[in-house]
Amino acid sequence: MSLPRANDKPLFTPGPLTTSRTVKTAMLRDLGSRDTEFIDLVRDVRRRLLDIAGVSQEKGYEAVPMQGSGTFSLEAVVSSCIQPGKKLLVIINGAYGERLAKMAQIHGIDTVVLRYKECDLPDLSEVRSTLEADPGIAMVSVCHCETTSGIMNPIHEIGQIVAELGRQYFVDSMSAFGAAPFDFEGAHIDYLVSSSNKCIEGVPGFAFVICKRESLAATEGWSRTMSLDVHAQWKGLESNGQFRFTPPTHAFLAFHQALVELELEGGAEERGSRYRANYECLIEGMGKLGFEEYVARELQGYIITSFRYPAHDWFDFDRFYDALNDRGFVIYPGKVSDADCFRIGNIGRLFTSDVASLLGAIRDVLSSMNPDREEHISTSVTR
Ligand SMILES: Cc1ncc(COP(=O)(O)O)c(C=O)c1O
Structure with a gap:
């Protein structure tokens, strides 16, 4: 298959990444944020994201795009999806895990940390015993690919333990989603975050949360901020298809084209x-x-x-x-x-x-x- 190629200097980086010429040219339009064409585009993007994850609205999942880079969506989940008074367990083997723990601390969320060397995998028995010992831990977070080093964490195995012990599971799949297929439902993920400019090969501008509707629906009123409220963002999109605040229209046009090209490539x-x-x-x-x-x-x-x-x-x-x-x-x-x-x-x-x-x-x-x-x-x- 002949795929569009880029003419720019190739970026061998963790992102922003080299994108196709057709992704870039898809941005050469001006769409209004309340234009029905844009609203339809957002709906299609949300559906395609669920498709990539192998889930659907019918199966009880939602895709919620949020303005800002990946960190903003991670912080949105941390600051709006953990019940006030409950704790977060952060599994850390790199800088992105460290950053997540820092976010939680800034929001005054009680945080338990399991820290491993950057070249080592988390100890699953320690994850289990930590959860067993502390019923106050409501959510467990881990990076999928810890981009600090490139190590791949066992998100499926961790998810089994988290689900068995009845906690919520949050995966930072920023650098892996779209190119590292896995069983989303089988991993018992409640929230997953990735961004527009990683493996889906769009341009920077927004990120997205893929989550279980039941988990998200329970979070109404938990947000510590106004703009990073995943539940409010979801409700806004569901009510009229629109973002609550100015959406990155051009990045969305590029992302839609990137999703089409992902499908063309074979998913x-x-x-x-x-x-x-x-x-x-x-x-x-x-x-x-x-x-x-x-x-x-x-x-x-x-x-x-x-x-x-x-x-x-x-x-x-x-x-x-x-x-x-x-x-x-x-x-x-x-x-x-x-x-x-x-x-x-x-x-x-x-x-x-x-x-x-x-x-x-x-x-x-x-x-x-x-x-x-x-x-x-x-x-x-x-x-
Ligand atoms: C695993 C992981 N988490 C979080 C981030 C932060 O994303 P951003 O720089 O888009 O805010 C990155 C960026 O590379 C990442 O790889």
């Missing part, structure tokens, strides 16, 4: 296969150059990969980054706290041919940085 399964192919091409090529991944192979996903800095005095990340940028490739700095790493994203409108070009550029840059002009860097790379 989340096929998109995941393309990203996986990018990832496999990347780790094979980076391995040949001598780079080592931060997360063990069996724990990392195919969304984004953290590579340790080479253990050579001549390696300087800023110079490496700039030289790649000059050659037309954008990579990303690292975010883990216990190792010097950089990250390369495999998501967005990118193909293995783009990854192969990036690998060629990395080889050239390394040999220009390395005074001995060796192509293969040292493999014992931690420093």
Whole structure:
């Protein structure tokens, strides 16, 4: 199938990502927020989001778009979907988990934290025993792909425990939704958040909450803010199809086109296969150059990969980054706290041919940085 390609510098980042030309050109219109065409578009977007999750309104689920980046929707769930006086358990193995706990603390929500190393998975028995010991915990949150490192958390297994113990389950699937298919119902998810500019390959501007209607319906009046109230946003959309406040109309036009292109590609399964192919091409090529991944192979996903800095005095990340940028490739700095790493994203409108070009550029840059002009860097790379 011939898919639209982008002509811009490829973004090997966690987002915003490379988007297709057709997604970008879909924005070249001005639609009024109360225009029936826009209202129909929003309705179709909401339906398609449920479709991707494998659920529907008939099955008791809702998709609620919220203005702002992904963090705003995460904060909307934290600040409006936890009953006042109840606690949140945050499972943390990276910066996004830390951020979620911080949000809860800012809103005065009593927060219990289970913290793990950024290259380790959560301990499921500890999740269970923590919930058993504390009936005040109403909700459990975890990142799906912790984009800090690229590790994939066992959201299904955690969901089983959370449901068994009768608590609510909140998954931050910002960087995975749309390309990492999973059984939404089987994972017992009450709330999932992702954004317009990740694996669905739209442009930044809004995020969305996919949730069980029964859970959301119970939250009326719980919100600690006015604008981040998921229940009020949902009720507004249900009553007249409109957003309560100015919607990102252009980002919605782009997102609708992105959803059509996702369907054309074959849905989340096929998109995941393309990203996986990018990832496999990347780790094979980076391995040949001598780079080592931060997360063990069996724990990392195919969304984004953290590579340790080479253990050579001549390696300087800023110079490496700039030289790649000059050659037309954008990579990303690292975010883990216990190792010097950089990250390369495999998501967005990118193909293995783009990854192969990036690998060629990395080889050239390394040999220009390395005074001995060796192509293969040292493999014992931690420093
Ligand atoms: C897992 C995860 N959570 C939250 C965020 C924050 O999203 P945003 O930067 O759109 O606010 C990101 C961004 O990459 C992410 O990957």
